[in-house]
Amino acid sequence: MIIILLSSNVKSQTINEMIDLIDKHGAMIFLINQENGEIIYANEAAVNFYSYPEEELLAMNISDINILSPEEMAEKIELARSEQQNHFDFKHRLASGEIRNIEVYSYPNNFNGTPVLFSIFNDVTARVKAEANNRRIRTYLYISFGLIILILLVFSILFYRKNRKLKSIKNELENFNKLYQTFIDANDNLIYLKDNKMNYLFVNEAAAEFYNKSKKEIIGKNDYQISNREFANLRRLTDDKVYHQLMVSSENKIIVEEVEWNDKVYKVTKFPVELLDGSYGVGAFIEDITERVEREKQIKYLLYRDSLTELYNRRFFEEEIKRLDTKRQLPISIIMADVNGLKLINDSLGHEKGDQLLIKAANLLKEVVRDEDILARQGGDEFAVLLPKTSNREAQKIVLRIKRKCRETESEEVAVSIGIGVATKTEPEQSIDQVLKEADNEMYQNKLSESRSTKSKIVQSLLNTLTAKSNETKEHAVRMTKLAFDFGEKLGLSNSQQHRLSLLATLHDIGKTTIPEEILKKPGKLTDKEWEIIKDHPERGYKIASSSQEFAVVADDIYAHHERWDGSGYPGKLKGENIPYLARIISIIDAYDVMTHKRSYKKAVPKDRALEEISDCAGSQFDPDLAAEFINLIRTE
Missing domain, CATH: 3.30.70.270 (Reverse transcriptase/Diguanylate cyclase domain)
Structure with a gap:
């Protein structure tokens, strides 16, 4: 699961883009109302993880799944809202009743006008358990070293005072050492102890496996004898820091560093250990944190990078x-x-x-x-x-x-x-x-x-694309433009109306640029699904024309050029004079040109037959008055 944060002034569009991105990663996303803690949004990963039905989860308050009291939860929300604190560790209750450790990153934002906390949840239960176990191991390690020294001291005293108990104490010490060794070997982290000459006194199984050697091959030797010089130098560097600190300040401080080696990252914890002879050695606890570091890198990448570009x-x-x-x-x-x-x-x-x-x-x-x-x-x-x-x-x-x-x-x-x-x-x-x-x-x-010049170029490019997709489209537009001019003159249109009608003749089918070429050129009958795609082109054409000030004047006409006089057309089922005037004109011209010229799916019909069809459809498909004027125009040519 991935975690991402958004700043309070990121646009809501960016939030939606980032939600899309995180959804792909399967992270748990919540949008939480800043005012009352209500859950406004939970993505699919969150619904699946918490196992509540989506409707139920969206009806809940964030305090319903957090084991903190509502008052404590309100305090945390205020910290996130004011950006005093954005990273939290909570315990959450699933629908099953199971308690899980959840890491939360939460930042204030606005979503659809509502102040929210954009929050990404990460289940870290396994990590928390591992860290708790490691802490116990480290604590046991420190105590064990002390106990060993103490026991050896006691053993020495008893040796001189009560020689007869030597055998018994020795057996107890051996048993203790076996128990201690078993416990340390069970830990996946690397644990070792070196003397003041940096020779190994003790290593656990994980450390031996790391060196690909047995314990016997390691004990009594230094790093230069069991590994290459580059790695030995790296190990010796932190060992020397422990010694330098001890010599300079006489303080037994723990040194913690992150070290990269062979594409992995290790958290190295080293500390001075006083040995039986009064000298000091170095104890170490080394944890592989590669997975955590990679996760943090990915979080940081998503936090500061745009997902698309x-x-x-x-x-x-x-x-x-x-x-x-x-x-x-x-x-x-x-x-x-x-x-x-x-x-x-x-x-x-x-x-x-x-x-x-x-x-x-x-x-x-x-x-x-x-x-x-x-x-x-x-x-x-x-x-x-x-x-x-x-x-x-x-x-x-x-x-x-x-x-x-x-x-x-x-x-x-x-x-x-x-x-x-x-x-x-x-x-x-x-x-x-x-x-x-x-x-x-x-x-x-x-x-x-x-912008105007750019949009004109884009529209021209679209028309060229449409021409390439459908061979007859360019000629169709040219024929329609001439017919539109002649018909406009007959109807007495003004110069501005003539200009709009000419533009409409050119652009009326521009919405077809989004239709696949195989549909536009299909020789046979279209399927129902293909026909629905074709019927969508007036709306698409409207959107294209509307986005440019130059072409917006014919956007409504493009939208309506497949409407019918009786209201049975598409896409808006407009009727009669509710259909824009120029759209009524262009629909007649379009139908006539389509009928009288061959298409991939039909043969051309004679001019007289096309006029008969227009006459038959007057009052149903076409404006009856305009249909009559058009028929008169064609017959008198």
Whole structure:
């Protein structure tokens, strides 16, 4: 199970993205109401672990599963809410009644307008038990060393005073040593004792296995005799620290360090031990903590990295701003960057293509920025770059390199276009937040000026894609545009209406860009499922057109161009004059052109037969007045 934290000002969209990520890892996620401790959200991993039905778990308070009292729990919630403490160790009760040790990381946030604690739970019962056992072993080890010395001392006294009891005491000592050895050997951690010359006096089974030698091969030898020099030097380093501390301060302090060796991490606990001859040796307790360290690394990675682009995330960026906002780092420049046209790509080609565009933009930015710069995804389509010790002039050079890289993608299926803003802090008294805001405002202004052009290019690219998918589409649009102009003139449309009708003739089927090519070109009858996919294209076309100010004027007409006069059309089942006027016009033109030209699934019909069909459908499929005008137009040509 994985643990991740989110800062209080991360957007809710980022929360949802991170929830999706953690769900994939199977971590237990809870959203807890800051005010009353009610559980607002629990993911599938949490439901499965606690074994409550989901509805029941979501009706519970967090204190219902925590063995702390509600009052104590309220105190912990307040600590997390105020960010005085974010890491907790609790005991939780499962539905079965079993008590488990739970490690919790909890940070304040907002979710759908509700102040919550974004909390990730990790079952650490096995680890807690192991640590408790290790503590007992360490305590026993320390006591045992003392007892051995004490017993040997007593044995020496008795030897001189009561020689006749020597045999009995010796047997007892041997029995004690056997019990002691058995207990120590049962521990998975490495335990040993060295004399003042760093020769081994004692090792447990785990230590012997680590060296791949028997105990007899180790006892009486030093590290250089039983292992390679590199490892022996590493061992001797901490041994010497114990001795140095003892010689300098005469204190028997315990030294604890983390040591990496052969892709593993060990927690090394060493301490001085006074031996029978009055000299000092070194005792050690070594625990393999690789799994814990790896888990912490993964937690830290998820905490500070964006799951999609693998860049740093907003939380890391904000912490770095605070850390680097010093006089020594001046001037500090900030670049804000926003990917143009992402919503249009998501609506037209799907979120997978949108994600690919974000990854592409992230990689482009990574190529341009310097190693010392902090590049982060702020969420959604926004990126930010923190440039310490960088003047505005130098930052502008980086912006030019970004724009040059963007231009290199213009010939690709989905080009990268980025709106950019730059601001620089030059004086210590300037607010870094204000500088960030200035960069964001400049980026927004640039985005407004560039976005329209970008979206037009995307729409043209979509039309080209549709042409490639369906061979007749380009010719179909050209024919419809001519017919629309002629029919518009006959109906007396204004210049602006004529322009909209022409645009509608070009874009009415743009929603089909999301339909698989095999469906568009299928020679036979469509299945019910395929037909439902086809019927979805007016809504998709509406979303595409709505995302661009230039094409939004025909979005409603695109949505309604398959509605019927009698209300039986799709997708909105609009009826009569509730159907937009231009949509009623284009539906007649579209039907006529489809009937009179060959398609992969049908043959073309003669012009007169097509007009008869339109006449027959007047009042049911088509506006009867417009149908009559159209028939008159075609017959008088």
